[in-house]
Amino acid sequence: MSRKISFNCPVQAGDEDRYRIQMGPQHPATHGVLRVDLDLDGEIIRKCNPHVGYLHRGFEKLAEHRTYVQNLVLTDRLDYMAAMANNVGYCEAVEKLLAIEVPQRSRYLRTMVCEMARLASHLLWLATHALDIGAMTVFLYCFREREELLEIFAELCGSRLTNTYTRLGGVRQDVTHSIMMKLEKFVDSFPSNLEEYETLIDTNRIWLKRTIDVGTVGADEAVGLCLTGASLRGSGVDYDIRKHFPYAAYDFMDFEVPLGETGDTYARYRCRIEEMLQSNSILRQCIERMPPGPIIGDDAPDLIMPNKPGRKVEVDVPAQQSLIKLVEDRETFMEGDVYVATEVPKGELGFYFVSDGNGTPYRMHIRSPSFLHISALKTMAKGSMLADLIAIIGTLDVVLGECDR
């Protein structure tokens, strides 16, 4: 735009309807610290310019200074609504790079926690999306179910949100009967709970008015914008990593990928609701088919990895020698680059590793779905009403921790 614009004032003298306003970073409906710069013509958005980076923490740089095992902790903080799914995605990528085998039982456990994370994330999405649009009750109901899931996580791995559950080559600890009982209770009651949300909003005329034909994006356009996950499937494009490159135990699971048709906010909402039902059925299959066996492979690396090839992490305490002398002399790691994508609740989360043969990644690039969704906001919000922007941000399901990394 060539004309000079100052903030919060008419763009041009005599053109009193054109305004530029700032939304965020402190705004209850921006899901974190997103700032959107809007050029308005009355109520209509002429230009929408999202500013991200308010949560840029330097993940990719930090990862170059930590070992592969330590970087696992970083991935919890990526998409903090579904930390488990990030853990699994990271481990799948590193295991491919370092050629580590994963036992079958831990594959099932990973699938299980992934789907639990998907439910937790979608519930939070539904809660905040509904809250932004104006349905307060759904928020309270969704958190009720999410809390059950988080308590299961807490029992499973000791932490509610930042789980650090998976390990390279397996998972941290086994499930107990009490955990599975709780999970099964949750799985049994979840469809009826989902019906409650649907009763509240599915046919509610306010909800329909605010979602149908809002933020419409066509199939080709959505692919061009690099949308993934439910945001893409709402437009009718059949792309789900769980089907395209099955990881963990998704090969053995029966599930369908819900597809929308119209590509508007309501279609994406329906897609996610159906996805929750599918996740629920995957969880049930996991419970039923959980195989016996070890939870972590024999060749899994120790938590202390050497960060230089050939360097030994050696601890030698003469008095307690028999107990303590531990030598880690893992062979030089592979050199090469690998990209592995997994389907997290937001979309396609990919890790691109360049390995230099060291114990630390030479370069780790995180392909985060939210970052690309934010870039699509520019196109999607153009020409819509100001109030619809909230719905569009909500429907893209962005989380800024993952977006800014």
Place this chain on the structure above:
Amino acid sequence: MGQLNENDLVKIKDGVSFIPGASALVGPLNRIINWGRAGSIWPVTFGLACCAIEMMVAGSSTNDLDRFGIIFRASPRQADCLILAGTITKKMAPVIRRVYDQMPEPRYVLAMGSCACSGGLFDTYAVVQGGDNFLPVDVYIPGCPPRPEALIEGLITLQKKINQEQGRWSQLV
């Protein structure tokens, strides 16, 4: 009403009493004001990262912060407590400071979680190593992220701190 006896007063809190039938409170102004402030902490809805999710849980039905008179306000002008819930990056720090500056006195700052307290895991070029570099932090809540109950406990710590304040109201007169 004749002479007021000590025994006639209904003790509400240590040092604060209620006169029956007179709808009046007796006690040092400090205590009354602190009691009022501690019972109505209004934080800004200002989530930064992971901890914001736990803050939302604390505000949801499972924990229900309203029991403590804690109501989230969307505008810093109406709030008197800033919960730093998440990582503070250098790009975000001036914005946080601007939010803080908009809040009316008395205002309190809670640093929730490792990142807000000291930078935590992220000892990098982009992250502020602790919110107390540019804000006067009142309460530190460790945890990554803290449980919602830990946040409530931190708010109770803040209430205790408010109750011990002396004469902070006189700044406003």
Place this chain on the structure above:
Amino acid sequence: MESTGIIPRLEVSYPDDVLHSYQYCGQDVVLTRKKHILDICSFIRDQCAMNHLMFLCAVDNSRRKEAIGKNEYERFEVVYQFYSMTTKHSIRIRAQVPDDDCSIESITSLWPGADCLERECFDLMGIHFSSHPDLRRILMPEDWKGHPLRKEYPLRGIGEWAGYETLKEKSLELRTFDYRSSQKGNE
């Protein structure tokens, strides 16, 4: 993630640009020069039906063992990963970008979604994308010095960002603020 037949076709169509190709962990990778990257990308999109841009990022090769002392590697490289949702093939293109001419053509005309990714590369690695509609810093503040993901950039950063410096100075006033002393000043 295989790309049956795409690499030979690329080699035939762009013999000067394709440096070499290899397969690692079952993933096909092609090293190219940067000159005709837009043509290569549009070839991949239109002729090979690779409609999905999985990611785009830049790598600093300056300390990479396999790159040191080899002619085909330059200081930087921009990595593209393409995927075909119909044929389920994928291919990775590593376009070499020299240090002295740190620019490459933008592919936003083909994938509008590449907009933010290219801005991120510019921001963190300092690679200039020519014909990009709006090339600004995206993650770091506008007046940030240096490009953090370059290998010579230290983890804790060089110097301090000016915006944060002023903030710290401002907060010093608050530290010394004492109620009684300020009251005296008013009198």
Place this chain on the structure above:
Amino acid sequence: MKIQYKPKRDLLETIIHLEILQGLALTLKKLFSKPITREYPGEMPPVYPGFRGQHALVRDPVSGTSKCIACLRCSQACPARCIRVKYHIDESNGSRIVDNYEIEALRCVYCGYCVEVCPVNAVTMTDIFEYSSTDRQSLHFDKERLLENWDHFTKSDSYERQSYVNPLWRPRGFPKSRLTASSRESVPKNRKIEKQFTGTKLGIKKNNKEAGGYNNLYPTHGEKNAH
């Protein structure tokens, strides 16, 4: 799988606002259901073994001090680099004596790596999470404070001597032959080892009501510790 799209609503439903009435009926129904709010300061949330809360150094009942042998594995594994151990080497027998053991609780990210790599179970994470402070220095734990934390933890009612280290995982990287009996006393000898959960054998889905008996068959610490 194509999803059902536009909900159909006939004229009568539109006029009487059926869907809104249904929503209101649901909320009205919830008015009479049991509240799920936990009255926190009075009612504690359930905390399970292995919860990653406040750190503690285990006090050895024999020597009265820490069990730590200064192998520095914890500080090497720590992603946040918040553990500092100072030690000197005893000239007489060559063993390491710990002078100070510091954990910066405000920088810790509670990943639990330090607990997992410890060969003698000297450092542990307790299930205490209420230790906010108005003072930064008090959350910088030194050795004495960490031992105090342990004493505090042993006094709490959730403490079970047998399972202060999460019984559900085994430390990795140690062949069993290397572990002396005393070093792993935290894993009780007579603790019932729960049978591994497998889906097919139990058939959890079919007989859900009968499945309530599992807890009695295999008592788990989670059930015991729930407040």
